[in-house]
Amino acid sequence: MRSLLETVQITKSAARALAKLDHAARNSGLLAIAEAISEHNDQILEANAQDVENAVAANLATALIGRLQLTPSKVKAMAAGVKDVARLSDPIGIRQIHRELDTNLVLERITCPLGVLGVIFEARPDAVTQIAALAIKSGNGVLLKGGSEAVLSCEAIAKIISGALQTSQISPEVVQLLTTRAETMAILQMDRHIDLIIPRGSNDFVRYIQANTNIPVLGHADGICHLYVDQTVDIDQAVLITVDSKTQYPSACNSIETLLVHRAIAPQFLAKVIPALKIKNVEIRGCSETLTLCPDLNAANDADWSTEYCDLILAIKVVDSLDAAIIHINMFGSKHTEAIATTNLDAVETFSSDVDAAGIFHNCSTRFADGFRYGFGAEVGISTQKMPPRGPVGLEGLVTYKYHLKGEGQIVADYSGSVPKSFTHRDL
Secondary structure, eight states, rough: OHHHHHHHHHHHHHHHHHSSOOOOHHHHHHHHHHHHHHHHHHHHHHHHHHHHHHHTTTTTOOOHHHHHOOOHHHHHHHHHHHHHHSSSSSOTTEEOOOEETTTEEEEEEEEEEEOOOEEESSSSSHHHHHHHHHHHTTTTTEEOOGGGGGGGHHHHHHHHHHHHTTTTSSOOOGGGEEEEEEHHHTTTTTTTOOOOEEEEEOHHHHHOOOOTOOSOOOOSSSOEEEEEEOOSOOOHHHHHHHHHHHSSSOOOOSSEEEEEEETHHHHHHHHHHHHHHTTTEEEEOOOOOOHHHOOSSOOOOGGGGGGOOSEEEEEEEEEEEEEHHHHHHHHHOSEEEEEEEOHHHHHHHHHHHHOOEEEESSSOOOGGTTTTTSSSSSOOOEESSSSSSSSOOGGGGGEEEEEEEEEOOOOOGGGGSSSSSOOOOEEE
16 A cells, blocks of 8 residues: 555656646546546435435534535536536646747746645535646646545545546546545645645634645635625615525625625615525624614624624624725625625725725625636635635636746856847847
8 A cells, every 4th residue: 555655746747747748638538527427426426415414413514514515416517617627728838928038049938737736625525526627627636635524425526537537648646535634734744745735614724724834825714705785776686686695505605794784775775685684594693783773683793793604694784884894894804705786886996996805796796706607617716815816716826837948058148247248138
């Protein structure tokens, strides 16, 4: 039995071979995976049903079970997502710079894979196919470590992926599934072999990963998203946006946790939105002014404004102005996705420029903040850092670049000294 280090080294070697394959060969492997997922969906659902049963028996959180559970439509979407990735343009070998520094001295900047990715996630077994597809498309090897609650689902999916790759030019070794906590801790220390760590899970989980590795980490710790309903607004439209942003998939990081409402519109809007939320079994926690208007609600406390519920719970706060809403969002938001509902384009412009977040949405649900919905095919995760990549991260976050300089014996000494040669610096 080989060691974890040997497994990582084999994946690294397989990734180098993958990066040399042409676009058609990588796409062929992806299409084989998509077909295999469709053919073996019963195996995936059977394994997942056992994982869900075990999670319920262990009294795991409702939000986690929601992320864990697969349905026939989700498995179908998994296969469709892999096909979508195959349809994307090749991210490898793109010439970003083509510049003559001097005659017969030409600089190019060419995109290339990162190398080996370590992706650690809680629940969400559908992440296996998303990440594997993006890794293969971008020429990277990937080590996948799912949570123990999803181990049977992840094993079933990984086995299907491996079998599909055996029918292609791609080595199955480019996608490896790890299953133990000890392996997770070990790969966090392999900065000489792993090029990027991508954690997906709760804020405590992501913060732990960030604090325990020297490998670059791409991800976000919190998903505290807001919807601000301005005083000039289509109330019925804003109600629909609110309900979808909270209830369409409440355990997702792009669902709203706080609803901010301008005081001038609060009586009319709350009278409509609260019954609509209650129909969806949302527990509502309101500020003192919200309670004055709707006394049967639960009171919000200071902790509610900084809590990611990942559940059917929503905090509501009445604010005096657009500026007050922006101040609240920049204080408590996680720089993920923030939305405004308004018909005032000046308010939209102010909100867009002054709110600090990866996604700024106007008159639409925050649930659109997703790599698949953005047309990325899938996503490896969401990044809330300011340096790119930011927001839903697809292929562009999995490639880097190299500078290629081609000359004919030129030396720097000729370009320095008392009579230096001049550079042409001409873009070709």
